[in-house]
Amino acid sequence: MKAADYLPSESQAEEDQYPQRKTAVFACIILFLGYTLAFVDRNIVALLVVPIEHDLGLTDVEMGLLQGTAFAVFYSVFGLPIAWAVDRYNRRNIVTVGVAAWSAMTCLAGLSQGFATFFLARIGVGAGEATILPSATSLIADYFPPEARGRALGFFASGIYFGSAIALIGGGLILHRIEGRQIQIPFLGMEQPWQVVLISAGALGIPLIIATLFMREPIRRHQKNRKSNNYATQVQGLLATLKSNPKALWAHFIGFTAMAFAAYGAIGWLPTILIRQYHWTPGMVGIRLGVAALIAGPAGTYFGGFLADRLEKANRPDGKFLVGALAAICTCIPAIILGTSTHQGVTFIAAVVVIFFTSLVWGVAPAALQEIIHGSVLGRVTAIYTALLNLIALGLAAPSIALLSEWMFGKNNGLGQAIAIIVPCATFIALTAFLSGRRAYTNARQCLDKLQ
Incomplete structure (x- = not known):
């Protein structure tokens, strides 16, 4: 599809225009990478259960709470107000803040010294990741015309599997490379292999945060009638x-x-x-x-x-x-x-x-x-x-x-x-x-x- 296919005729109103194809595709790639990274940080803990339990003295029940409950409860709690904000405020900025939040919390999980601090860090991961899905769904609807949205949403959603696979494969490669050794990380000191994996996963968010700043907030296509859409x-x-x-x-x-x-x-x-x-x-x-x-x-x-x-x-x-x-x-x-x-x-x-x-x-x-x-x-x-x-x-x-x-x-x-x-x-x-x-x-x- 050519870039001109995304542009309206001159008779259309300016608010009905869609961004150029290269702008829309760039944004879709950034959102896909964001969704991929979200599932990396969400699922990486499943690979690290045994070493985390050994070093922090945790049980399977406590690890179950860290894997699922801490993340899921606050993902759900923050999901509805974030969806409300997505309908009203700059979505690009919401994505940027969300990526920064969950990436920082993943790094903090890697620095945890016990169950309580790890639990709080996982809460932060869930709260941050609650921004990506509603923001991306709304943005894609305004970046792409109806006939192109299915492919765009399909590409975005594939981040689930890529993120899960990267968490396992990438984490596995790091663990294999440094098995049994502590690693010196600048400004942080000597860290265990599982801590290196979590800090590395969180650090992946830095280039993505920068990339999101180059996304453009598109014109909203379907503003609701606020008089008839009261509470x-x-x-x-x-x-x-x-x-x-x-x-x-x-x-x-x-x-x-x-x-x-x-x-x-x-x-x-x-x-x-x-x-x-x-x-x-x-x-x-x-x-x-x-x-x-x-x-x-x-x-x-x-x-x-x-x-x-x-x-x-x-x-x-x-x-x-x-x-x-x-x-x-x-x-x-x-x-x-x-x-x-x-x-x-x-x-x-x-x-x-x-x-x-x-x-x-x-x-x-x-x-x-x-x-x-x-x-x-x-x-x-x-x-x-x-x-x-x-x-x-x-x-x-x-x-x-x-x-x-x-x-x-x-x-x-x-x-x-x-x-x-x-x-x-x-x-x-x-x-x-x-x-x-x-x-x-x-x-x-x-x-x-x-x-x-």
Whole structure:
């Protein structure tokens, strides 16, 4: 597409113009890098559980709180007010501040000397990262015309997998290179390998902060009518939507959140299991698991979307729920094998299969919500869903598995067995929600079609 394709005709009003293509593409690349870095800093702790526990004297339960709960609670808490600010203030500046905040907090996590300071640092990471998704979604809508937004948003969202893979592969390479040695860092002194990994991850934010300053704040395309969009009207519209098809909404919320719970629960502790049970080094785990995630994650997401589209063409309005049900069924057995196997090859293959099938729902979930929620309240309903997803799945999966393993098998034991119990329970809940909510979901789609 040529740059001229992004420019309006002379008869159009100035406020309807889109930035030139090179400006929009540059901004999209910066936002993609921001999302990638966010997932690097979010997921890097999973690779460092064993050395952090050793040096700081922490338990699996405490590490579960650091991996998920501290991050997820404050990501959700700050998400709504940040989304409000994105609708009103300079979004480029919000992104810049967010990158600076989560990068600095990742470095501070690397300097932590105990659970409390690490917990506070992870809170800061969650608060900072809450800026990137709403800001990028809004900016891309104003940088690109409708026919180009799908590709732009798809490119931006791929940062999830690149960030997760970079966290594992890059962290693994650093750990392998400096294994068993302390490193002198200027102005900070001698640091352990896991501290070097966290400080390095945080330092990646410095060039990105500078790059964001070169982004241009585009003209907002869809300013709302503030007289008709007063607070009372917003609340009434939102509440009416939540009450109109409650079974379909709750089936969606419960089903996709339970699948996310299964994904975070199984994969979050996988590096620790491979290190403890099979004596892999953190470097080996990072490189092998990172490559597997980079391949299986995008493949699963693409297959889930492809299957949903095929079901839609086959006139199955409940197709996205059926994809969710398939993901739940196909995740259960590999998760049990992952948790109970005593052979490292079998465990690793089972983990790759779990990554693939849990990835089926990541693209399907927001698309399913779009089909039953009117556009006037879709953003707020999506915010509620995202908050539930982060609080329950990301916030509780890791610590719940740690608590069960400690209760049944003792301190720092039985993570695999806990996964083999909890993950199948989560997939059963998801399957029940999807199958029981299919008819309500179909009815909700038909109701929305009549309104539009």
